[in-house]
Amino acid sequence: TNTTTNTRNPAYSYRDIVEIRDWNSFNYANLMHHYGPHLFTATTLTNEPPTVPQTASSEPGVTSALEAVVFPQLRRTLRHITYPADDHVRIQAGAGDLAEVINNFKPDRAAIEVTTTTPDTGIDTDAPSVHKNRCPGDIKCSWKFHSTFRNHSDRHRRTEYRQVLSQLNFYMRQHGVRYGYIITDQELVCVRRPGRQGLLEVSRGFGWDAYDLHHVWNENDGELNLLLALVYLHLLVADERRYQ
Numbered sequence: 001t002n003t004t005t006n007t008r009n010p011a012y013s014y015r016d017i018v019e020i021r022d023w024n025s026f027n028y029a030n031l032m033h034h035y036g037p038h039l040f041t042a043t044t045l046t047n048e049p050p051t052v053p054q055t056a057s058s059e060p061g062v063t064s065a066l067e068a069v070v071f072p073q074l075r076r077t078l079r080h081i082t083y084p085a086d087d088h089v090r091i092q093a094g095a096g097d098l099a100e101v102i103n104n105f106k107p108d109r110a111a112i113e114v115t116t117t118t119p120d121t122g123i124d125t126d127a128p129s130v131h132k133n134r135c136p137g138d139i140k141c142s143w144k145f146h147s148t149f150r151n152h153s154d155r156h157r158r159t160e161y162r163q164v165l166s167q168l169n170f171y172m173r174q175h176g177v178r179y180g181y182i183i184t185d186q187e188l189v190c191v192r193r194p195g196r197q198g199l200l201e202v203s204r205g206f207g208w209d210a211y212d213l214h215h216v217w218n219e220n221d222g223e224l225n226l227l228l229a230l231v232y233l234h235l236l237v238a239d240e241r242r243y244q
Contacts, residue, residue, distance in 0.1 A: 005144075006140070006167070011105070012166040012167050012169065012170035016166045017198060018199065020199075020201075020202055021201045021202070022201070023190065023201035023202055026190055026192070026201075026224075026229070026232070028223050028224045031228065034235075038082045038084060038235075056141055056185040058141065059139050059140065061141075062183075062184060062185045070183075074231065075092070077227075077231055078092060079092075081231075081235075083235075088238045088240065089113045090114035091113065091234050091235075091237060093110070094110055094112075096136070097110075098131070099131045099133035099134075100130055100175070102174050103174075105171065107137060107168075109137025109138070109183075110136065111134045111137075111234055112133065112134060113134070115131075132175055132177070132244075133171070133177070134177050134237035134243045135179045135233060135237040136168060137181045138168050138181070139182075139183055139184070140164060140182055142184040142185050142187070144164070145164040146184070147189055148205075164182060165182075168191055176244050177237070177243055177244050178193050178244060179192055179233055179236055181233060185208075187207045187208065189203055189205050190203040190206075190229055190233050191203070206224060
């Protein structure tokens, strides 16, 4: 039987999250304002329709679904995009051990600067990475975390929502960065750490039902979808002035 109890660790707790605010500035208008001309250079979108995953019973199952659809598309887009010239670096997305692992705490996902020593994939390697994880990502099952849990009538679900945020917040603090995300078999939630301890800004949930590869750039209806939101987040962490 599925339960909604998430990982507990002495290093982080739901009690660490004192205040949650809406990240209202994380929107399509701001994406287009800052990065619109650069996005349209990425012309490698697949013509295959996306496959919406079934509700997964385990986090490896969620990871498998994401690796089949979302993460390859994100990597292709980040490889082909034209980054702003000033104060931006090229970014690669991959598994958590693509970046530095601190005290054996390993986020599920990482975003790192592309350099001459950057590994080609996110697969485990013998040599530990020295790259800062600019954007830790956590993969969860939707029955463990969902944006609707934030203000749920069930106190336990509200607690678990904050517990997952506390784990991500811990990873962001470990790596000294401002941005992170949680992705499940149903949605993506992006997170910003403004700087005050215990405060997080959280986006709305971007569902798989809004994940439209065919119209993601030129025919978008003025709203972020799951892929655009992930690309936007990785562009923010490519900015040397913003990510930490």
